[in-house]
Structure formats: structure tokens, C-alpha cells
Amino acid sequence: GALVYQYPRRTICKSGTSMRMECQAVGFQATSVAWYRQSPQKTFELIALSTVNSAIKYEQNFTQEKFPISHPNLSFSSMTVLNAYLEDRGLYLCGAREGTGAGNTLYFGEGSRLIVV
Amino acid sequence: LAKTTQPPSMEAYEGQEVNVSCSHTNIATSEYIYWYRQVPHQGPQFIIQGYKDYVVNEVASLFISADRKLSTLSLPWVSLRDAAVYYCIVTDRAQVVGQLTFGRGTRLQVYA
Incomplete structure (x- = not known):
């Protein structure tokens, strides 16, 4: 079945330092990958969307300079949170869309939790 | 205007059947209903x-009203493992990601 793995599950970093997180789609061809952040208040924000043959598109309030994404292929994606501060805390979720077959379902990983101290 | 409306909370005992409703009165013809x-x-x-x-699948069943404005x-x-937050999402199938x-x-x- 379709699975999405994220690593690390949890990171504690000092304010002003950076955190890199990885996302791997297993068992399916992911034509699109999206990074979300779920705040401590449980609201979801889309950070960026990457679709095959298209440039990575960042949502308002999120920039490549702050959240650079590397995307060598659509089965693997990594994102870094640069100069993390308290407002960057949250659960960072990677969602990969299954691009073949009948399903257009978005599968999420278990998330990478960022704690800033 | 919210696209979907769900009850904020529900309670059940183990072994019971639970039905979670979702209202999507403005659903477009191109939109599908997803549950997470x-x-x-x-x-x-x-x-x-x-x-x-x-x-229906191995986990749950989804009932959609004839006018598609309500799903359950x-x-x-x-x-106990079913205790979670359940999200109903309406979106264009071609635009699922993002x-x-x-x-x-x-x-x-869920109570024992």
C-alpha cells in the first residue's frame, strides 16, 4: 500500500538554528508533494506544493528563503526550516499524491515535530 | 464561508457504530468528499x-445524500484506537494536493 515516511519525528532546536526534515513516498508514484504545518492550536497551513514538471510553489507567508525544499524526485523531498523561532513550532506534514491508477488520494506522513527552545 | 460543517465532538462506547456527519451545502459538481x-x-x-x-472499504462506509450536500x-x-479527530474535506479531485x-x-x- 501507499506509505509516506517522514524523518525525524521530533526535533528540539535552539532558537535561531535550523532543522531539516525528509519525506519519502513508498509503494507509489507521487506526482505531487505538499508540505503543511499544523500549529499547536491544530490549524493546518499549506507551506508549498511541488508538482511534477513544475516549479515549487510557495504559499503566502512562506518563502523559499525560509523553507528551502529539495526535490530530486517525487518519491523523496526534504525541507529545511532556517533560523527557527518560536512561531515556527508545530508539526510539519508531508503529503504525497498518488499519481497513477484510479486514486487521487493525498497520503500524509506521520509528521516531523519542531520544538524551538 | 466554511466549505464543510461537522459536529465538534462525539462520544461512543467500544463496539458501537458511530456516524459522523458533514454538511457541504456549496459543494461543486467537480468536487469529491474525503475523510481523514x-x-x-x-x-x-x-x-x-x-x-x-x-x-465502503475495510475501514468505514461513506453515505452521500442524493443532492450531495450531506455525507456521513x-x-x-x-x-479505543478509533479515538481521533475526524476531518471531512471537499475538494476538486484534480487539485487534491495543496x-x-x-x-x-x-x-x-471512545470509552471502554
Whole structure:
């Protein structure tokens, strides 16, 4: 079945330092990958969307300079949170869309939790 | 204007059937209905999706009203592991990634 793995599950970093997180789609061809952040208040924000043959598109309030994404292929994606501060805390979720077959379902990983101290 | 409306919380005992409703009165003809659930400290888990009528898989059933303005997720024989926040999402199937708007969801509490 379709699975999405994220690593690390949890990171504690000092304010002003950076955190890199990885996302791997297993068992399916992911034509699109999206990074979300779920705040401590449980609201979801889309950070960026990457679709095959298209440039990575960042949502308002999120920039490549702050959240650079590397995307060598659509089965693997990594994102870094640069100069993390308290407002960057949250659960960072990677969602990969299954691009073949009948399903257009978005599968999420278990998330990478960022704690800033 | 919210795209979906769900009850904020529900309670059930183990072994009961639970029906979580979702209202989507402005659903467009191109939009599908997706259900996810999320347990603490984990990402949302896909449960089921549908367009109309009735859909069933090994986890749940999805009933969609004839006018598609209301859907009901049915969980048979809930257990403690089914305690989670359940999200109903309406989106264009071609735009699933990046267009998922999560509301507050329905928090399901299950008692032994």
C-alpha cells in the first residue's frame, strides 16, 4: 500500500538554528508533494506544493528563503526550516499524491515535530 | 464561508457504530468528499473518499445524500484506537494536493 515516511519525528532546536526534515513516498508514484504545518492550536497551513514538471510553489507567508525544499524526485523531498523561532513550532506534514491508477488520494506522513527552545 | 460543517465532538462506547456527519451545502459538481482522521502526534490518515451514493472499504462506509450536500462517515464497531479527530474535506479531485482545507474536525472520544 501507499506509505509516506517522514524523518525525524521530533526535533528540539535552539532558537535561531535550523532543522531539516525528509519525506519519502513508498509503494507509489507521487506526482505531487505538499508540505503543511499544523500549529499547536491544530490549524493546518499549506507551506508549498511541488508538482511534477513544475516549479515549487510557495504559499503566502512562506518563502523559499525560509523553507528551502529539495526535490530530486517525487518519491523523496526534504525541507529545511532556517533560523527557527518560536512561531515556527508545530508539526510539519508531508503529503504525497498518488499519481497513477484510479486514486487521487493525498497520503500524509506521520509528521516531523519542531520544538524551538 | 466554511466549505464543510461537522459536529465538534462525539462520544461512543467500544463496539458501537458511530456516524459522523458533514454538511457541504456549496459543494461543486467537480468536487469529491474525503475523510481523514488524526490521532495525537501523528499526521492525518486517509479513510475514504466518494462522489455520490455509497462507498465502503475495510475501514468505514461513506453515505452521500442524493443532492450531495450531506455525507456521513460510518464506523462500525469502534474501538479505543478509533479515538481521533475526524476531518471531512471537499475538494476538486484534480487539485487534491495543496488544496486540502482542514476545518476543526470532529473529535471522537471512545470509552471502554
